[in-house]
Amino acid sequence: MTQSGAPVIRVTDLKKYYGDVKAVDGVSFEVARGEVFGMLGPNGAGKTTTIEVLEGLRPPESGTVEVLGLDVCNHPQAIKERIGVQLQSVSLYPRLTVTELLDLFGSFFRHHVPTQQLIDAVDLGERADARSMNLSGGQQQRLSIALALVNDPELVFLDEPTTGLDPQARRSLWDLVKGLQAKGKTVMLTTHYMEEAAELCDRVAIMDHGRILEMGTVPELIGRRFKERAVFFDSSPALATEALSKLVGVTRAAQEQGQTVLYSKDIPGTIGALLAMADELSIEPRNLGIRQATLEDVFLDLTGRALRD
């Protein structure tokens, strides 16, 4: 058994290659008990490969991987008894019902939670006798999470749990994950939605091209790169980026999805200078606003490209 305080996951210099492709290229991190740890990155960053090595589904190329204090190479069965797994985009036996699937998966484990309790936990009571093929996307995802919880796991892996869901279904899934954390479970999830990482995760690792670029709490990650806040408004050809970057307090000016973003150490000064400049040109900046830098900004700064392109 893991002693409390000892990390639930400990990964040291993990590498996983597919031929010439370095899917995971030297990754190290630890996850503490009770923590929600997120891996944020674009498709192909190596998030899924990393998580699947931890789940015992793929052998690592090199490096050491310990889950619940056990080496994944030596004790895959013992680990599988104690973890919960939700894989990316799996459709299960399409013709079995929710209840049948939970009963079936429960039978694979030595200890399992009563099916009714799981159905209640993910709020699928009304669909208990529906075949999984007839569930909506959000319901399938909730079923998938219920299946990850059949063995009352200490550690739950969620691989892109909300990809493809509408905002409402995403919210309800977030509540579910928060509920897991409240019950003291450790959660490791991957996502390419920065707002999801910000909402759910105690700590986030930003991953790209098989490497972890930065790791920490969300405020830490933002604070480490952006002492400044941002002024933003709808881009206008008259307000050239180059001229804007010379305004009072501005450290960097950028174009992001049709908006001009000015990172500034002196927000009042920058806004004053901006409005003066616009007035001179007799235009008015539209949708002017102020915000903190976000994970998206951090990612952009780290990789030079947006998270979802």
Place this chain on the structure above:
Amino acid sequence: MKTLLILTVANVKSLVRDRAALFWTIFFPVMFVFLFGWIFGGSGSSKISVGFVDQDGTAASAGVKQAFGEVTLLNLKVGSLDDEKAAMQHGDVSAVIVIPKGLQAAVAAKSAVAIQLYADPAKSQTAQVVQGVVAQIANGFNLQLAGGTVLVTVSSLTLQSTNISDVAYLVPSILAMALMQLGVFAAIPLVQQREKGILKRIGATPLPRWKLVGSNVLLRLIVALVDAVVILGIGLIFFNVQIVGNLLAVVGLVLLGAASFLALGFMLASFLKTEEQATGVVQVVQMPMMFLSGIFFQFDFLPGFLKTVGMAMPLTYLGDAFRQVMVNGTQVAPLAVDVAVLTGWLVVCMAISARSFRWE
């Protein structure tokens, strides 16, 4: 053991709820039995009509005619050669026996004479029976002439003739076909389950892989036995095809046959990546087997090179073994060879699958 059972029940439910799969595994072969049973049903036990043309018209030829007349299996229709050939082309008679002019003279001179037989190779069963009868009678006459002994013994004819009806031939053959399809078609859900990530998802649980494979095998073996009961039952009830062999041997062969083709299905699934591929390749594998393994017509009537191809197919041996054990059919190969070939396929396909099967 309990897990294996629960998983098998889950598989059975999945199959029963999948109408398309259910159709192919159970209703399709049943349809075949009825279809072919009705087509060939009549000819089974009734007499075979045979045209008889006497071009000699002597005492000797009359004796030959009498000998044929005494064969209870045959219904002789006497006429001219042209008439009888026309009758055969119309399907009124199944064969025509011609006694050539000069039979008596030849017999007197103790020189050879050939009785001519027109038979249609497409009607394999009938042709064989008539050929057997003619050979037997000719043989009898030869004996009589050489040794001066008395006439042909008719009793020996019934013993010699391989008298199994077309339906009796077809029922075990269709069961063999059903088991072949059951096994080969198993590749499709396997590839499906891999493509959908079900195999991978189960791989993330502590369930040992052998149980996952075992439950799939168990499911198919159960269906194989259901197929056997249904097909042989229909054969018995609707077409009076009695199973004469040892029931235990029948069950053993059903299981061996199903296992062999299931191993073939697993092997196919090892190399196929998408469901579309699987659906196509499965047809490419099962179609030639269906037609070149002596299921719908007797093996001997295939042209030489196709016969060689047919001899390489495991279905040939399963059908052959079934016919030997169930209805005393003529053999393509000795039963031991059939069993050995099927076991060989099973072992080789299993070994290849074990090496090459991918779980994701």
